[in-house]
Amino acid sequence: MEQKKLNQDAVQQSKQEIKKDAKGLFSSLNKFLKELLDFREDTDYETTIEAIKADIPFKGATAWILIFAVFVASIGLNANSTAVVIGAMLISPLMGPILGIGMSFALNDIHTFKKSLVNLGTMIGLSLFASFLFFYLFPLSEDNSELLGRVRPDIRDVLIAFFGGLALMVARTKKGTVASVIFGVAIATALMPPLCTAGYGLAIANFQYFFGAMYLFTINTIFIALATFLVLKLLRFPMHKYANAARRKRYATIAAVVGIAVMIPAVYTFIYALNDSRMNIQFKNYVKNEINSNPKYQLIDKGIDTKRRVISLNFFNEISEAEENMLQNQLVNDPRYANLKEVVIEIKGSDTKSFELITTAYKEKRVELQESKNIIAGLQKQITDLQQTILLLNTRIEEDALNKNQKVVAFSRISKEAKIRYNGIEKIGFANVLSSKDFINIDTIPMATIKWNLKLPDSIIVTKQRGLRNWLQKEMKLDTLFIKRE
Numbered sequence: 369m370e371q372k373k374l375n376q377d378a379v380q381q382s383k384q385e386i387k388k389d390a391k392g393l394f395s396s397l398n399k400f401l402k403e404l405l406d407f408r409e410d411t412d413y414e415t416t417i418e419a420i421k422a423d424i425p426f427k428g429a430t431a432w433i434l435i436f437a438v439f440v441a442s443i444g445l446n447a448n449s450t451a452v453v454i455g456a457m458l459i460s461p462l463m464g465p466i467l468g469i470g471m472s473f474a475l476n477d478i479h480t481f482k483k484s485l486v487n488l489g490t491m492i493g494l495s496l497f498a499s500f501l502f503f504y505l506f507p508l509s510e511d512n513s514e515l516l517g518r519v520r521p522d523i524r525d526v527l528i529a530f531f532g533g534l535a536l537m538v539a540r541t542k543k544g545t546v547a548s549v550i551f552g553v554a555i556a557t558a559l560m561p562p563l564c565t566a567g568y569g570l571a572i573a574n575f576q577y578f579f580g581a582m583y584l585f586t587i588n589t590i591f592i593a594l595a596t597f598l599v600l601k602l603l604r605f606p607m608h609k610y611a612n613a614a615r616r617k618r619y620a621t622i623a624a625v626v627g628i629a630v631m632i633p634a635v636y637t638f639i640y641a642l643n644d645s646r647m648n649i650q651f652k653n654y655v656k657n658e659i660n661s662n663p664k665y666q667l668i669d670k671g672i673d674t675k676r677r678v679i680s681l682n683f684f685n686e687i688s689e690a691e692e693n694m695l696q697n698q699l700v701n702d703p704r705y706a707n708l709k710e711v712v713i714e715i716k717g718s719d720t721k722s723f724e725l726i727t728t729a730y731k732e733k734r735v736e737l738q739e740s741k742n743i744i745a746g747l748q749k750q751i752t753d754l755q756q757t758i759l760l761l762n763t764r765i766e767e768d769a770l771n772k773n774q775k776v777v778a779f780s781r782i783s784k785e786a787k788i789r790y791n792g793i794e795k796i797g798f799a800n801v802l803s804s805k806d807f808i809n810i811d812t813i814p815m816a817t818i819k820w821n822l823k824l825p826d827s828i829i830v831t832k833q834r835g836l837r838n839w840l841q842k843e844m845k846l847d848t849l850f851i852k853r854e
Contacts, residue, residue, distance in 0.1 A: 416541045423464030426487040430461050438498040441564045460560045470596025477608035499567025529588040533595025644674045646707045677711045795819035819854040
């Protein structure tokens with residue numbers, strides 16, 4: 369009995385020790401995470417507020433820095449150079465008034481809000497004018513990837529602006545501001561390129577580009593300001609003090625109303641961009657799983673219009689009505705494509721011949737082409753053989769002429785040289801003609817027959833023919849030579 373009681377006491381003591389160790393481990397882990405993630409102790413309240421307010425004013429050097437940054441970014445967009453665009457982001461002073469707007473909401477500082485809003489509006493107007501002027505004077509030959517990437521915001525732009533703003537404000541509030549973080553956020557949030565793209569849209573009168581780029585800039589601005597607001601609220605920055613309590617309450621109400629009014633389109637944009645991103649991902653998976661994996665489908669082109677909720681599929685082969693229904697049902701019923709249930713598929717197939725018929729015809733034509741190539745090759749060989757035979761015959765004729773009459777030279781050489789020396793000769797012939805003056809005695813007379821170009825005047829032909837006769841006599845070593853004009 370005593371042994372059993374001792375065992376129970378030992379078990380109870382072991383449990384107590386385990387609980388104690390677990391509690392100590394949890395306490396140590398909690399302390400470690402708190403030390404790792406808590407950044408409130410490093411917060412410099414006064415310096416942070418002063419630094420943000422110092423970056424709000426827009427005049428003098430700041431204005432010129434902004435103008436130069438706009439020109440640098442515009443040149444980078446014109447040259448499609450990412451490195452140049454990044455350089456423009458680093459020198460741009462646009463971030464100051466945006467942080468001022470977020471801080472003014474967090475601290476209920478209506479004076480800072482008005483000042484930030486006026487300066488931001490001035491910056492935007494000057495940036496648009498500068499970029500418009502640049503692209504009006506130096507228009508692009510064609511749209512490039514750097515420009516097209518700044519005309520339509522998606523979920524990534526929203527998340528980059530929000531988390532970039534959080535990183536920026538955490539760095540701003542830290543004692544000894546981390547400059548590399550500020551530079552990194554300036555690059556990631558990309559405030560300058562959308563403004564330059566909007567100016568480009570104005571320069572070419574493309575308002576779709578203008579409104580798309582301005583929408584992207586607005587989204588980036590709102591979410592950076594929202595991140596600023598959240599960080600300052602989390603760190604419990606002191607509210608701006610007003611002498612009149614009624615005024616403080618009125619300004620707080622105004623700030624709340626404006627904040628809600630701004631956040632409604634921001635939330636809508638976030639939800640729309642998230643849904644748009646999901647639709648695009650599911651569309652790619654649908655094409656990969658249901659179409660590209662099926663060998664009977666020969667897909668030429670594809671696309672999705674998320675606004676109209678239409679998928680366009682262009683096939684090389686014919687698509688029957690039953691296959692169209694099957695593809696639509698796969699899209700509607702498969703849970704993997706839940707965001708595409710309300711999307712309609714527009715299919716375009718071949719309206720002339722089926723893919724099988726075209727493939728068969730293609731194979732037949734390839735066979736016919738190969739046979740034609742073989743025939744042509746045989747004919748070319750025959751032509752080559754005939755040319756060799758003609759060459760041999762010409763050689764034999766010249767050899768026979770040389771054997772019979774030593775005064776006769778190779779006629780082929782004479783004819784070629786005559787053509788070169790006396791242009792205008794179209795035809796030349798040579799023969800020994802039998803002739804009789806008294807119809808008793810017969811003489812052999814060398815005679816050359818020449819056909820001249822009819823466009824040559826007779827006076828020129830007579831001169832050329834006299835020179836030709838003398839040259840032929842010399843070359844053929846003849847005492848007498850008659851020229852006959854054909």
